[in-house]
Amino acid sequence: MALVVMDAGHGGANPGAVYNGRQEKDDALRLATAVGQILENNGVDVYYTRTSDIYESPSQKAQEGNAVQGDYFVSIHRNSSPYPNQYTGVESLVRNRYGEAAxxxxxxxxxxxxxxxxNxxxxxRTDLAVLNQTQMPAVLLELGFINSDADNQLLDTRFQEIAGAVAEGILATVWSA
Known part of the structure; x- marks a missing residue:
């Protein structure tokens, strides 16, 4: 079965984007853990780059994924914009717009x-370590804007459904590979 590397972005002294006391690192860890649990419940092996509030550089995380010979690398983040409530939605970043990661x-x-x-x-994005230093298909998922009240409300009220949607997207890819 496939091995998915689940990466919760940021961590430790690096909070990522912050809005009204909400920190990207916390949302990323909750989501990565919830998605990973669903994957494990469906027979997929999961390696977590972090399960607590620690910081490792994106290069270190890519090296970890390579060392465990992951089949897919999914890095969970929250987006941010210059002004609150300017944008909403999810965006996925890949090194190459064609192929398995896309x-x-x-x-x-x-x-x-x-x-x-x-959507x-x-x-x-060719300049991100978790995308260009991994030896497997890698996606950096910007799961809603942390400075969008609408995205935060959606994330908070439908958290388990959102984790399930991410996991289903991964499972659909893994099972069709």
Missing amino acids: RLAENINTRLEQVGFE QGVNE
Whole structure:
């Protein structure tokens, strides 16, 4: 069976984006853990880059994923914009817009759209360590804008459904590989 590396973005002294006391690192860890649990319940092996409030660099996380020979790498984050409530939705970042990582990203985004998020699409980013230093298909998921009250309300009220949507997107990719 596949091994999915679940990466909760940021951590420790690096809170990521912050809005009204809410910290990206906390949302990312809750989501990564919840998604991983669903994957494990469906027979997928999961390696977590962190399960507590610690910080490792994105390069360290990529190296961990490579060391455990993960089949997929999913990094969970929250987006942010210059002004509160400027944007909403989910966006997935991949190193290459074509191939397995993009298929994984599309599968996740489609299911998150069904839960109620605006789908901001799949976009290429070649400058992110967790995407360009991993030796497996890797997606950095920006799961809603932390400075969007609508996205936060959706995340808080439908948390388990959202974790399930991310997991379903991963499972659809794993099972069709």
